[in-house]
Amino acid sequence: MTQPARTSSARTARSSARSTARTSARSTSRATTGPVHVPRTGPTRRTGAVPSGPHLRLVPPARTTPTRVPARARRTGRRRAPFVALLVGLLVATVLGLLLLNTAVAVDSLDATQQRQANAEQAEEVARLEQQVIAADTAAELARVATAAGLVPPGAAAHLVLQPDGSSVLLGTATPAPPAVPAPATPTPGD
Amino acid sequence: MRRTPGRGIGPAGRGDLRPRREAGSRRRQPLGMLQRDQRNRWGLVFLIALLVVVVGRLVVLQGVDGASYAQAATNDRMRTYPIEAVRGEITDHTGNVLAYSVDAERVTADPSVVTDPTRTALALTTLLGVPVADLVEKLSRDGRYVVLADQVATDVTDQVRALPLATRAGLAFEDDPVRLYPAGAVGGQVVGFVGKDGGGLAGIEQTYQDVLAGTDGEKRVEVDGSGNQIPSGIDESTSATDGGTVQLTLDEDLQFVVQQRLDAACADGATKSASAVVLDVHTGEVAAMAGCPGYDPGHYNETDPDLLGNPVVSDVYEPGSVMKAVTLAAAIDQGKATKDTVLDVNGHIQAGDAVVTDAHDHAPIKFTVTGILAKSSNVGAIMLAREVGNSTLERYLRAFGIGSETGIELPGESAGILEPSADWTESRAANVPIGQGVSVTTLQMASVYQTLANGGVRIPPRVVSSVTAADGTVTAAPRPAATRVVSADTAGQLTYMLEAVVGKGGTAPLGEVDGFRVVGKTGTAQRANPDCGCYAGGGYFTTFVGYAPADDPQYVVAVDLERPTSEAEGGQVAAPVFSDVMRYALTAGGVVPSGTPRPTFTLQVD
Numbered sequence: 042m043t044q045p046a047r048t049s050s051a052r053t054a055r056s057s058a059r060s061t062a063r064t065s066a067r068s069t070s071r072a073t074t075g076p077v078h079v080p081r082t083g084p085t086r087r088t089g090a091v092p093s094g095p096h097l098r099l100v101p102p103a104r105t106t107p108t109r110v111p112a113r114a115r116r117t118g119r120r121r122a123p124f125v126a127l128l129v130g131l132l133v134a135t136v137l138g139l140l141l142l143n144t145a146v147a148v149d150s151l152d153a154t155q156q157r158q159a160n161a162e163q164a165e166e167v168a169r170l171e172q173q174v175i176a177a178d179t180a181a182e183l184a185r186v187a188t189a190a191g192l193v194p195p196g197a198a199a200h201l202v203l204q205p206d207g208s209s210v211l212l213g214t215a216t217p218a219p220p221a222v223p224a225p226a227t228p229t230p231g232d
Numbered sequence: 233m234r235r236t237p238g239r240g241i242g243p244a245g246r247g248d249l250r251p252r253r254e255a256g257s258r259r260r261q262p263l264g265m266l267q268r269d270q271r272n273r274w275g276l277v278f279l280i281a282l283l284v285v286v287v288g289r290l291v292v293l294q295g296v297d298g299a300s301y302a303q304a305a306t307n308d309r310m311r312t313y314p315i316e317a318v319r320g321e322i323t324d325h326t327g328n329v330l331a332y333s334v335d336a337e338r339v340t341a342d343p344s345v346v347t348d349p350t351r352t353a354l355a356l357t358t359l360l361g362v363p364v365a366d367l368v369e370k371l372s373r374d375g376r377y378v379v380l381a382d383q384v385a386t387d388v389t390d391q392v393r394a395l396p397l398a399t400r401a402g403l404a405f406e407d408d409p410v411r412l413y414p415a416g417a418v419g420g421q422v423v424g425f426v427g428k429d430g431g432g433l434a435g436i437e438q439t440y441q442d443v444l445a446g447t448d449g450e451k452r453v454e455v456d457g458s459g460n461q462i463p464s465g466i467d468e469s470t471s472a473t474d475g476g477t478v479q480l481t482l483d484e485d486l487q488f489v490v491q492q493r494l495d496a497a498c499a500d501g502a503t504k505s506a507s508a509v510v511l512d513v514h515t516g517e518v519a520a521m522a523g524c525p526g527y528d529p530g531h532y533n534e535t536d537p538d539l540l541g542n543p544v545v546s547d548v549y550e551p552g553s554v555m556k557a558v559t560l561a562a563a564i565d566q567g568k569a570t571k572d573t574v575l576d577v578n579g580h581i582q583a584g585d586a587v588v589t590d591a592h593d594h595a596p597i598k599f600t601v602t603g604i605l606a607k608s609s610n611v612g613a614i615m616l617a618r619e620v621g622n623s624t625l626e627r628y629l630r631a632f633g634i635g636s637e638t639g640i641e642l643p644g645e646s647a648g649i650l651e652p653s654a655d656w657t658e659s660r661a662a663n664v665p666i667g668q669g670v671s672v673t674t675l676q677m678a679s680v681y682q683t684l685a686n687g688g689v690r691i692p693p694r695v696v697s698s699v700t701a702a703d704g705t706v707t708a709a710p711r712p713a714a715t716r717v718v719s720a721d722t723a724g725q726l727t728y729m730l731e732a733v734v735g736k737g738g739t740a741p742l743g744e745v746d747g748f749r750v751v752g753k754t755g756t757a758q759r760a761n762p763d764c765g766c767y768a769g770g771g772y773f774t775t776f777v778g779y780a781p782a783d784d785p786q787y788v789v790a791v792d793l794e795r796p797t798s799e800a801e802g803g804q805v806a807a808p809v810f811s812d813v814m815r816y817a818l819t820a821g822g823v824v825p826s827g828t829p830r831p832t833f834t835l836q837v838d
Contacts (some may be wrong), residue, residue, distance in 0.1 A: 146464065165386050168334050172412070175329050179415045180488035197746050198819055202827035212825045213747020 191221045310466065311455045316407045317446030320475030322423050322436055324484040325697055330415050330423050331437065331529070336383040338408035339392060343378060345402030346371045355399045356380065359388050371402075383410040417526040419487045421542040422480065422518075422642065422695060425529035434540055435529075436478055436696070438643045443699050446475035474702040481517035481697045486510060489816045490520040497809050498524040502798040507543045507674045508809065509693075510817055511682045511788040513779060515711075516691030518640070519787065519817065521675070523547075546644040548671035549773040549792060552757030552802070555667030556613045557726060558680060560605055562628035563616040565722040571729050573601045574837050577612040584658025588614060588666070591801075603835030606732035608739050608754065610666045617665035625665065626653035631717045632680045633690060634672055639712060641696045648672040667757055674775075678790035681777045684730070685751070685785035688723035689714045727751050731782045732833040734807075743776055743807035745815045748825050751785070752778020752810060754802035759794065771796035776806035780814055783828050787817045 176182060196216030201209050263271075293301065322331040339360060346352055353367035360367075360381040370378040380403075384392075389405055411426045424435020430445070432438035449472030454465030494506045507523035523543035527535040541547075563569045579593035590610050597603075604612030617625055629635065635650030649671040656664065663669035675693055683690040696709040718726075730751040734743045740754045754776050761770030777790040791809045798805070817823075 150461075165335065169387065172334055175332070175412075175414045178328065179418070180328075180484050181416060181418055182414075184488065197815060200747050200825050200827075202825060204827065210827050212827055 193218045193221050309454050310452055310468075311461075313451040314407070315449040315451055315469075315472040316409065317448050317472040318474040319409065319411065319426070319430070319446065320444040320702075321477045322440075322444070323477060323479050324419070324482045324487070325480060326483065327479070328415075328484045330419050330480070330482075330484065331411060331413050333409045333411050335386050336408050336410040337386060337389045338382050338406040339380045339384050339389065340404045340406060341371055341378050341380055342376050342402045342404065343371050343373050344376055347398060347401055352399055352401075352403070355395055356392065359391055360384060383408050385410075411530075413529040415484060415488075416528045416530065418484065418491050419480075419482055419522070420527055420529045421523055421544070422482060422521050423529055424643075425532040425540075434532075434644075435542065435642060436480065437529075439641050440478045440696070440699070443478060444475040446702060447473040449473070476702060477700040479697040479700065481512070481515075481519065481695055482521065483519050483820075485820060486520040486813075486817055487522060490813050491522045491524070491526060493809055493812050494522055494524040495526075497793060497805075500805075502795050502800070503805075504794045504796050505543060505547075506791070506793045506809070507547065508789065508791045508813060509544050509674050509678045510813065511678050511693055511790075513682055513685040513785045513788055514691075516679070516682055516686075516693045516714075517697070518675075518693050518695040520813075521545075521695065541644055542642055544674045545638075545640060545642050546646050546673070548646050548648050548673055549759070549775075549794065550670065550757040551667040551672050551677050551775055552755035552773065553608045553610075553667055554677055554680075554753045554755035554775050554777045554802075555670065555672075556605060556608065556665065557684060557730065557753055558629055558632050558634070559613050559617050559620070559625065559665040560601060560729065561632075561684065561718050561722055561726050562620045562625050564601070564725050565628070565718040566620055566624060568619040569601050569616060571600070571602050571725045572834070574598050575601070575604065575612055575615055577604065577609050577615065579611065581611045581614050581662070583614065583662030586659040586662070588662050598837045600834050600836065602729045602732050602833050605729045605753070606738045606833065606835050608733075613665050614662045617661070622653040622656055622661050626650070628717070629664070629670070631690070631715070632683055633676055633692065634670065634680070638673075638675055638679055638692045640675065640693050641709070645675075646673055648676055667755060674790050674792045677775065677777050677792070678788050681753075681779055681790065682788045683717050684723050684726045685779040685788055686723070687720040688716055688718040690717045727782055727785070728831065729833075730778070731830065732835065734778065735830065737833065737835060738803075739801070740776060740803035740807040742803060743778060743810050745780060745811055745818065748780050748814075748818060748823075749782035749828070749830050750778055750780040750811075750814065751782045752776055752807070754807060756801040756803075759796060761796075771798060772800070774800065774802040774804075774806045776802050776810040778810060778814070780818060781823065781825055782830075783826050786821060786823050787814065789814050789817065 177186075196218050197213060199211055199213040199215035202212055203209050319333040321329055321333075323329050339356075341352075343349070349368050349371035350364075352371055353364050356362070356367055357364045362381055367380060370380060392400060392403065393405075409430075413420065413423060413425070415423075420435075422435050424437035425433055426437050427433045432441040432444065437444065449470045452468040452470075453461045454467070456462050490508050490510065494508055497503050497506050505524065508520070509518060509522075510520040511517065512519055521542070521544045525539055527539050532540060560569075564571070569575075575598070576596050577590075577599045578596045580587050580589040588610050591608065599607065599609060599612050601612075601616070603609070604616070620628075629650055635648055637645045637647045639645075650664075651660070651669075653661075660669050679690065679693050682693070691714045692712045694709060694711065698709055699707045701707070730753055731749060732738050733754065734740050734750045734752050740752060743752050743754070744750055755774065757773045757775070758767040759770040759773050760766070761768060763769075772795055773792060774795055775790070775792045777788070779785040779788045789810050791806045791813065793806050793809070795805065
């Protein structure tokens with residue numbers, strides 16, 4: 042009880058001293074310069090010669106009771122409770138947040154791994170299909186399939202060439218394609 | 233300070249719980265100042281020594297060995313995986329793939345981990361296509377690494393991975409990409425092949441190794457205790473740069489036709505080997521280049537190593553009469569003759585200690601220069617060469633590219649053989665103008681005719697069109713400078729004269745392509761007999777080189793057949809091959825005849 046009281050009284054004393062100082066400074070500045078447009082700035086502190094002496098005095102302890110410590114603890118305890126709760130809350134929130142983030146990262150990582158794997162599998166599949174396309178697209182393979190389908194290489198082509206006078210000239214002799222041979226596919230070179 | 237009852241009773245021994253001595257009176261005599269001081273000092277020394285040891289060790293760990301420990305720690309938690317660059321493709325000029333790489337894996341095993349070799353072998357034998365006995369033997373070896381199969385397709389390795397754990401214990405997989413050549417032997421000699429270590433050993437695979445190979449990368453990541461990558465951990469990966477794609481000037485379809493036609497020629501029983509090349513007249517680009525017997529680059533290791541070259545660029549032969557075009561071009565370009573100049577040509581001519589005759593000796597005939605070429609008169613060509621002079625003739629030969637490499641992007645190119653004219657003997661001076669005593673490659677010969685077809689401007693042949701880097705930037709292959717060898721007028725006269733060769737009255741009626749005006753020259757050169765080092769019984773190199781259409785040349789085709797046992801001439805055996813190839817090239821190339829009539833030629837005057 043005494044301690045806060047002392048403090049508060051000291052504070053009051055100090056503040057009253059300051060206010061006095063201010064007022065006195067104000068009054069002096071007003072006295073010397075007249076204009077009142079700079080009342081609350083620097084000059085108050087710079088003056089220094091504040092007659093604070095008489096306002097400060099030692100206040101004797103009013104009462105000395107053995108209950109002062111529990112009382113103080115109770116009072117500060119009451120003030121600390123929300124702070125502790127806040128800290129605990131923050132801690133819990135942090136832990137939960139971290140846990141959440143960690144889980145999210147782990148889930149994403151797992152997801153990424155799976156997708157990477159799926160991607161690799163699909164890339165392999167694409168490569169496999171491309172391989173089939175390329176293999177079926179070679180000249181030799183086309184020739185083999187065409188022969189198997191009963192197609193034959195064409196005979197020599199003839200050209201009808203238009204002349205400037207409008208007539209046309211047949212160049213070369215069109216040879217009919219030979220009949221399809223029902224033999225097995227022509228061997229492809231290199232096989 | 234609290235004394236236990238036992239201790240209290242023991243030393244006192246009298247049962248009373250009286251303290252054995254007064255508190256603080258352990259020493260009957262307090263230590264002297266000196267003694268205390270000494271003990272303190274020793275204690276201090278001991279503590280300082282400990283401190284020095286600890287600090288010293290710390291300094292050693294952190295300062296001296298620090299880097300290596302940090303390194304060891306890093307190594308412990310970092311894993312490095314190689315990322316293999318994918319080798320680039322080789323395509324023809326339309327983008328048809330001639331060579332490409334696909335992912336495959338090498339199946340290896342650690343025999344010390346394999347529990348039951350027989351069971352594992354039985355599971356793998358059908359998948360890998362390796363006999364059970366081989367697998368069992370490999371899996372039972374003493375050692376920690378055996379290769380079970382190379383270049384196994386990924387769908388197969390996926391099946392291996394799906395085997396029960398007990399069966400596949402000890403198996404491991406490594407990247408081992410496989411190089412595929414879908415076109416097989418078509419273009420195989422140009423494309424080349426890749427060795428076991430991934431380095432190109434022939435053809436474009438060899439010359440463009442740096443472009444095709446790319447740069448390997450590595451994945452270097454931080455891992456946890458069980459080897460999984462830690463997300464957001466250290467990642468010092470460098471990505472691989474895949475190889476670039478090399479696009480050739482070849483046309484796969486034309487290449488296929490040429491290869492097929494040559495294979496047919498090689499199968500006639502008399503032809504030991506054959507080669508052919510098709511050039512684009514205006515660019516000097518190789519549209520097709522083939523030889524037989526060819527090889528499939530995918531099975532190069534099953535092929536006779538002697539066949540793993542490219543005969544079109546590396547095999548030389550004496551061209552024979554096709555070289556007369558150069559001789560006559562030199563004579564006309566030097567103003568010594570025109571296509572209509574008449575010469576009195578005897579059936580034979582003295583050349584030093586030898587006598588050179590025409591194919592059939594004859595009484596003197598008044599040949600025009602056109603007639604000399606059309607009838608392939610050796611004597612007439614030698615007479616014109618003497619007009620030109622040896623050194624001038626050599627200059628023309630070299631300008632046409634004889635005796636030097638064309639610089640085509642293929643390995644193992646031969647420059648051929650052309651001695652300096654200063655070293656020519658009388659007989660050599662008579663032989664060179666008619667294509668003996670000088671060696672050329674099929675490609676060089678094609679290049680000579682490309683020059684004539686292109687109005688006298690030579691463009692050295694090239695087979696690579698462009699290189700596409702992995703990032704998509706396309707770099708056109710550098711093109712050599714075109715050089716004028718003979719005047720356009722000379723080239724025109726040569727084209728006129730060479731047209732007389734093909735068709736009625738010439739030596740190669742079989743070289744005709746129906747509907748088109750074809751220009752060409754036969755060659756039949758004696759082949760040196762490897763048994764005696766002489767010409768006797770060596771057979772012939774029969775050649776045909778030509779271009780079409782005569783009034784607007786588009787393609788040059790050179791065909792060369794090596795026929796050790798046959799007496800047939802170029803006009804009989806090489807010309808039909810030329811004709812078939814040229815017909816396809818013209819038809820597929822969309823070339824339409826102009827319809828201009830073939831001129832009439834005056835070959836001899838009475």
